[in-house]
Amino acid sequence: MYIKKITQILRKLEIITYASVRRTSDWWQNVSLGPPDPILGLTEAYNLNKHPKKMNIGVGGYKDDEGKPYVLPCVREAEAIIAGKKMDKDYAPIQGIAEFNEQSAKLAFGGESYVIRNSLNVTVQAVSGTGALRLGGAFLKNFFPGSKIIYLPSLTWLNHVPVFKHSGLDIKTYKYYDPETRTLDFCGLMEDIGNMPENSVILFHPIAHNPTGVDPTREQWVEISHAVKRKRLLVFFDMAYQGFVTGDLDADAASVRLFIDECHHILLAQTYSKVMGLYGERIGAFTVITGSEEEAGRVLSQLKILIRAMYANPPLHGARIATEILKSEKLTKQWTDELKGMAQRIISIRQKLKQGLEREGSTRNWDHVISQRGMFCFTGLNPEQVKKLTEDFHIYLNTNGRISIAAVGSNNVDYLAHAIHQVTK
Ligand code: PMP
Numbered sequence: 407m408y409i410k411k412i413t414q415i416l417r418k419l420e421i422i423t424y425a426s427v428r429r430t431s432d433w434w435q436n437v438s439l440g441p442p443d444p445i446l447g448l449t450e451a452y453n454l455n456k457h458p459k460k461m462n463i464g465v466g467g468y469k470d471d472e473g474k475p476y477v478l479p480c481v482r483e484a485e486a487i488i489a490g491k492k493m494d495k496d497y498a499p500i501q502g503i504a505e506f507n508e509q510s511a512k513l514a515f516g517g518e519s520y521v522i523r524n525s526l527n528v529t530v531q532a533v534s535g536t537g538a539l540r541l542g543g544a545f546l547k548n549f550f551p552g553s554k555i556i557y558l559p560s561l562t563w564l565n566h567v568p569v570f571k572h573s574g575l576d577i578k579t580y581k582y583y584d585p586e587t588r589t590l591d592f593c594g595l596m597e598d599i600g601n602m603p604e605n606s607v608i609l610f611h612p613i614a615h616n617p618t619g620v621d622p623t624r625e626q627w628v629e630i631s632h633a634v635k636r637k638r639l640l641v642f643f644d645m646a647y648q649g650f651v652t653g654d655l656d657a658d659a660a661s662v663r664l665f666i667d668e669c670h671h672i673l674l675a676q677t678y679s680k681v682m683g684l685y686g687e688r689i690g691a692f693t694v695i696t697g698s699e700e701e702a703g704r705v706l707s708q709l710k711i712l713i714r715a716m717y718a719n720p721p722l723h724g725a726r727i728a729t730e731i732l733k734s735e736k737l738t739k740q741w742t743d744e745l746k747g748m749a750q751r752i753i754s755i756r757q758k759l760k761q762g763l764e765r766e767g768s769t770r771n772w773d774h775v776i777s778q779r780g781m782f783c784f785t786g787l788n789p790e791q792v793k794k795l796t797e798d799f800h801i802y803l804n805t806n807g808r809i810s811i812a813a814v815g816s817n818n819v820d821y822l823a824h825a826i827h828q829v830t831k
Pocket of ligand 1: 533535563616646678685
């Protein structure tokens with residue numbers, strides 16, 4: 407009592423600090439300072455920069471032509487409908503809102519798909535794409551009877567590695583992108599699949615590969631499907647950009663549907679971050695394709711146990727928005743029109759960037775700026791050139807040279823072309 411009183415007086419006089427009193431509990435002394443996130447850390451640096459021409463083209467978020475965040479009008483309409491319904495705030499079921507899960511499966515596989523007609527899909531709501539991948543990782547770690555190795559394309563979305571490591575899986579890579587030709591290394595990919603041990607897991611980006619924007623052709627997907635089948639590999643599709651490439655939801659899901667038609671029992675992660683612009687709502691879905699309705703029931707029961715332990719129940723709002731859009735023919739039509747608008751703006755910025763580089767007098771081949779698909783352009787800039795872009799031109803992007811075309815506007819595309827030419831000439 408007496409000591410406590412003295413301590414209080416000393417602290418008031420600032421003679422001893424709180425930390426020195428608690429020295430006995432210095433548990434975190436050995437925690438080292440972690441590096442900033444390779445993608446989101448860029449935004450922190452960008453925010454500190456006061457240059458009027460600064461650009462943040464590292465993070466994959468769609469902006470309008472003036473560089474402002476874009477909320478899709480169909481999302482605003484869905485929100486107005488939801489607000490009018492005065493819905494409750496009760497917990498969602500562990501596996502999420504049933505109607506949302508049904509609509510998400512239909513979106514991916516098509517309403518008439520045999521997996522849906524025969525209840526072979528287990529589709530649960532997930533905390534966006536990242537959460538879907540993490541849940542999938544946990545499911546594989548706990549229940550996949552094959553190897554605990556997941557093969558990722560070389561290159562891939564930077565977060566794939568920590569997400570699957572955190573799930574307890576081992577990571578290996580397969581050849582995917584050829585930096586020389588800036589195209590798919592199809593021979594390397596097929597060779598690597600041929601060398602994988604049977605019953606391994608392989609991850610594919612079904613459309614708009616991140617970061618390279620390079621996708622297999624339909625014919626190549628067919629060959630990949632056959633090779634995968636020969637090796638009895640489990641395919642995990644990470645579909646983050648359905649509709650973002652062509653504005654056509656069915657066309658952009660073609661690779662996933664091909665694998666379903668060829669009777670692969672795939673895993674699928676979906677996200678509405680990019681395609682509905684619902685980034686901060688954290689809304690996505692995770693699907694396991696099973697062999698029978700009875701097997702589906704068992705898989706669902708285990709997914710619910712995993713979800714319960716990870717975050718208990720998913721959030722409501724994003725799922726309600728996506729459901730309103732997907733279940734209404736009118737809103738779905740509006741959504742796809744808006745998707746097409748976004749896809750077209752990205753294509754036009756690609757063209758303007760290439761033209762700008764040519765106008766600047768660049769003699770390099772920039773065809774890949776146009777041929778790559780989706781939100782990103784994998785420029786081929788090396789880390790040194792990226793550093794110069796940031797230091798000399800206040801343009802922030804990841805050291806791997808990936809730029810988010812969706813964050814460039816008509817008012818700064820020429821500045822970007824000028825800067826890229828300056829660091830590459
Ligand atoms: N997979 C890929 C390939 C992505 O590009 C992204 C978003 N950058 C995601 C998954 C997950 O994003 P989110 O968690 O925001 O839905």
